[in-house]
Amino acid sequence: MTIIDILRQKALVSMKAKDGVATTILRLAQSEVQAAEARLGTAISDADAVGVLKKLVKSNEETLAASAGDAEKTATLQREIDILSELIPKGLSVADIAAALAPVADAIKAAANDGQATGLAMKHLKSQGAQVNGTDVAAAVKTLR
Template sequence: MNMIAGIKQRVRKAMLERNDFEKSILKVALGDLETEASRSADEITNERCEQIIRKMVKSANEMIKLSKDEAMIEKCKAEIVILETLLPKTLSVDEIVAALESVKDNVLAAGNDGQAMGVAMKHLKSSGAIVEGKDVNAAIRKIRS
C-alpha cells in the first residue's frame, strides 16, 4: 500500500475516533502530498512522500525554535509526534555505529570526515538502512574520535 492510501485510512480512523487534532494534521499532510502528486506527471513515490513529511517536521521544529507562545510550542510538538508516525523508523547514532562496524577501518582510513561520510553512506544505503545525514555524521565523529 502506498503512503497516501495509508494516510487516508488514518484520517478515516481519526474521524471515527473524533480525534480532530490528528485528523487536521493528517489532512494537511495528505493535501501537501496530493498537491505534489498532481504537479508530477508520474505517480508520487513513498520516498518523495517521506521527503515532504520530513519537510513538514522540520518546519514544525523551526516554529518551536521561533515561537515564544507556550501553547504554540505544545501544538507543534504534538504535530511532530503525529507526523513522525508516518515516517519509517531511522537508525539512532549508536545503531549506525554498530552498522558501520564492518567498514570501520575504511571510515578511519578516509582522509577527512566528508570522505568517511561517503564510505558510510554507501555501506548504509547498500544494506537498506534508513538513516538521516546528521545522525550518520555524528556516528562518524564518534568512530573517528
C-alpha cells in the same frame, strides 16, 4: 501497506473520531504528498513521502519555536508534530549505524577527512536500504575513526 495508505487510514479514523487537530494535519500531509506527486507526474515512493512528512514536522517545529508565548497554539503544534512523527519510520541509532558500517570500516578510517568518510558511509548505508539521519552517520563515523 505504504506510508501514503497509512496516512489515508489515519485521516479517516481521525475524521470518524471528530478529532479536528489530527484531521487537519493529516489532510494537510495528504495534500502535500499529492502536490509532490503532481510535481513528479507519477506516484511517489515511501522515501519521498517520508521526506514530505519530515518537511512538515520541521516547519511545525520552526513555528513552535516562533510562537512560544501562545499556550494553546503551542499545544496544538506539538500535537501535530507528534501525529506526524508517528508516521515517520524510526531510523537507526548511532550504535546500530556503527555496527552496519563494519564491512567498510577500513575504507572509512583511510578516508582523507571526515567529509569523505561520511560520504563513504552514506553510500554504503543507502545501498543497504537503511533509513538514516546524516548527523547520526557523522557521529558514527567519528566513533569509528
